[in-house]
Amino acid sequence: MRSFTKHSLTALALSATLAACGHAPEQSSATAALPPVELVADAHSRLAIYHPFDLTSDLSHLSERQRHMVKLLIEASEIMDDLFWRQAYGSSAEHLLSRLSDPQVRQFAAINYGPWDRLNNNAPFLTGFGEKPAGANFYPADMTKEEFEQADFPGKIDQYTLVRRDQAGQLYAIPYNEAYEPELQRAAELLREAAEFADNEPFKTYLKMRADAFLSNEYQASDYAWMDMTENAIDVVIGPIESYEDQLYGYRTAFESYVLVKDQEWSEKLAIFAEHLPALQHQLPVPDAYKAEVPGTGAQLNAYDVIYYAGHSNAGSKTIAINLPNDEQVQLDKGTRRLQLKNAMRAKFDAILVPIAEELIVPEQRAHITFDAFFANTMFHEVAHGLGIKNLVNQPGTVREALKEHASALEEGKADILGLYMVTQLLEAGVITEGVLEDYYTTFLAGIFRSVRFGAASAHGKANMIRFNYFAQAGAFTRNEHGQYAVNMDAMRDAMNSLSAKILTLQGDGDYQGVGELFDTMGHIDAQLQADLDRLAAAQIPVDITFRQGVEVLGL
Numbered sequence: 020m021r022s023f024t025k026h027s028l029t030a031l032a033l034s035a036t037l038a039a040c041g042h043a044p045e046q047s048s049a050t051a052a053l054p055p056v057e058l059v060a061d062a063h064s065r066l067a068i069y070h071p072f073d074l075t076s077d078l079s080h081l082s083e084r085q086r087h088m089v090k091l092l093i094e095a096s097e098i099m100d101d102l103f104w105r106q107a108y109g110s111s112a113e114h115l116l117s118r119l120s121d122p123q124v125r126q127f128a129a130i131n132y133g134p135w136d137r138l139n140n141n142a143p144f145l146t147g148f149g150e151k152p153a154g155a156n157f158y159p160a161d162m163t164k165e166e167f168e169q170a171d172f173p174g175k176i177d178q179y180t181l182v183r184r185d186q187a188g189q190l191y192a193i194p195y196n197e198a199y200e201p202e203l204q205r206a207a208e209l210l211r212e213a214a215e216f217a218d219n220e221p222f223k224t225y226l227k228m229r230a231d232a233f234l235s236n237e238y239q240a241s242d243y244a245w246m247d248m249t250e251n252a253i254d255v256v257i258g259p260i261e262s263y264e265d266q267l268y269g270y271r272t273a274f275e276s277y278v279l280v281k282d283q284e285w286s287e288k289l290a291i292f293a294e295h296l297p298a299l300q301h302q303l304p305v306p307d308a309y310k311a312e313v314p315g316t317g318a319q320l321n322a323y324d325v326i327y328y329a330g331h332s333n334a335g336s337k338t339i340a341i342n343l344p345n346d347e348q349v350q351l352d353k354g355t356r357r358l359q360l361k362n363a364m365r366a367k368f369d370a371i372l373v374p375i376a377e378e379l380i381v382p383e384q385r386a387h388i389t390f391d392a393f394f395a396n397t398m399f400h401e402v403a404h405g406l407g408i409k410n411l412v413n414q415p416g417t418v419r420e421a422l423k424e425h426a427s428a429l430e431e432g433k434a435d436i437l438g439l440y441m442v443t444q445l446l447e448a449g450v451i452t453e454g455v456l457e458d459y460y461t462t463f464l465a466g467i468f469r470s471v472r473f474g475a476a477s478a479h480g481k482a483n484m485i486r487f488n489y490f491a492q493a494g495a496f497t498r499n500e501h502g503q504y505a506v507n508m509d510a511m512r513d514a515m516n517s518l519s520a521k522i523l524t525l526q527g528d529g530d531y532q533g534v535g536e537l538f539d540t541m542g543h544i545d546a547q548l549q550a551d552l553d554r555l556a557a558a559q560i561p562v563d564i565t566f567r568q569g570v571e572v573l574g575l
Contacts, residue, residue, distance in 0.1 A: 055118050056134070056145040065136060065144065066127045070370040070561035074568040076280050076324035076362060078575075085253060088216040089278060089326070090575055092255045095209035096276035096329035098202050099257060103274045103330030105199075107264055108133035109156040119145075130335065130565050137335030138473055138562055153424070154267030158182045162190065164267070176420065178272045179236050179259055195259060196236040203233040210257075222251040229257060242344035246353040249319065254279040256341060256358070261331055262419075262427060269419065269426045275330035277341065282361055285322035289359070289398070292320050295450060296354070299441050300406050304520045308412045309527040312351060319354075320398065324362040327568055336473045336563045339364040342401035342434075347409040347417060355405040359398050366564050367469070368393050374560045376465045379551060381505040387461035391453045396463050399438035407433060412527040421529030428542075429534050432482035433522045439463055440519050443512065460506045464496055471544065472552055472562045481542050488541040490514050502551055 078086065104112045115134065119125040127144070131137050134145040141151040152160055158167070159182065167175075167182070167190065174180040174192030181193050196203055207230035214226035225248055228241040238258060248254070256279070259272035303310045332338050341358040344350070368390050376388040410417055419426045442459050445451045467487050473480035490496060493514035496504050525533050544552070 068562040069565040091213040100329040157271035219251040273331040275332040278327035279323040289320040342404040357401040392462035403434040403437035428481040
């Protein structure tokens with residue numbers, strides 16, 4: 020179970036409410052007693068879909084100063100956790116959890132950061148709650164898309180603002196540094212204090228600049244500073260970063276944090292791959308216009324143990340690799356950093372992927388399910404986020420703005436399929452030396468079954484549904500009478516190439532309608548696949564992991 024906040028945060032009187040969704044507007048934890056809520060779905064059985072895992076690492080090599088810095092970073096991360104509750108649910112964790120007497124139901128609500136089951140298409144599991152708003156608490160609950168698109172106000176699509184109504188009912192944007200001023204002030208203080216204990220100068224600089232960003236609402240400079248770090252043993256990814264929670268438009272970013280300890284040995288093994296990124300971009304299977312942008316060559320590939328998750332990163336399914344920053348300009352100038360979260364990845368491989376393969380992969384191909392292949396497929400998924408196209412080919416504007424709420428899911432689909440494309444290229448060029456191609460393709464197929472269980476509410480889940488259905492139509496795998504799947508190597512390779520080209524073209528053209536049609540026709544689970552996924556549930560194979568984490572778990 021995730022550790023709960025140590026902060027009692029003062030909520031702000033913002034003008035929108037979430038009354039339509041069955042709960043109150045943002046408020047302080049001193050709210051008067053609220054009525055209890057009851058289950059409308061079996062949260063007890065749903066809790067079993069999460070495999071508990073102690074989030075630890077060997078910290079014996081850290082100095083006392085570094086260990087103290089880690090504690091400060093975890094404290095700052097707890098603030099990010101509180102802010103994400105307000106963005107996702109609309110109020111504090113206590114506002115909901117205090118109304119739940121059953122410890123298991125309370126834990127399930129904590130995992131989901133609200134009353135909606137994130138791995139069951141955001142279905143509400145408590146009474147008094149309707150559908151989860153597509154725009155979470157980033158927009159007024161009663162705002163329509165037509166109203167938003169016709170409105171014109173400063174900060175309309177700014178990723179670091181909330182949309183609210185003024186006293187006349189007109190839409191306006193309030194920057195995060197104003198909406199969450201006291202909390203971000205405290206987070207900035209903690210980062211500056213942590214910087215005083217940092218021995219690595221670039222990391223010290225980054226912490227101070229990230230603190231400044233919390234107060235200025237300008238994050239690009241700190242993103243550049245984060246890209247300049249290469250030797251720091253401790254890292255933190257913190258702030259408003261990903262836009263997946265905004266399923267209305269994909270514009271607004273959610274608060275999150277990861278506290279990380281570098282695995283030096285594995286990082287050295289990965290360093291060689293970064294040299295090949297420009298060539299991989301050039302080889303993408305699309306016309307030149309769709310690969311004309313050249314990412315920065317300063318990209319880094321490193322492995323870490325993650326020792327704390329907070330906010331968006333800790334909600335529902337857990338991230339096992341990171342590709343940041345998301346700022347398109349920083350990506351073009353500097354590239355990105357790809358962080359592989361090795362301990363969390365290993366937990367998912369052992370507890371989930373191997374049991375899935377034993378149930379759904381033909382016996383003669385199960386030996387091709389390997390951790391090295393899982394690690395590489397996951398890593399090159401993150402690499403692929405930095406490749407392809409960021410700006411539209413034949414018109415001004417970015418892919419993200421043009422594809423709106425579809426952008427995140429299609430980007431995840433691109434990263435998955437291009438990641439496999441890159442593995443194929445590098446293995447055949449002799450750059451990757453572990454295993455054979457069938458390891459990577461078979462592990463990739465098993466990985467689709469793992470990720471598609473996240474459901475349609477997840478961008479990753481949508482991407483997996485499209486890829487599974489596309490591969491099925493292309494004959495990339497077969498299913499025998501026992502309900503076991505086998506990879507068809509040649510057909511999978513052909514499907515990989517054609518789907519790569521399709522997604523890159525949709526992105527470069529900013530084809531909103533075409534992406535919508537792709538999701539409508541292939542973004543679903545058919546009856547046969549659902550029956551196979553039900554077998555995984557019947558075998559009590561977890562869907563994801565949840566963490567016991569914090570200072571006490573780490574022994575700090």
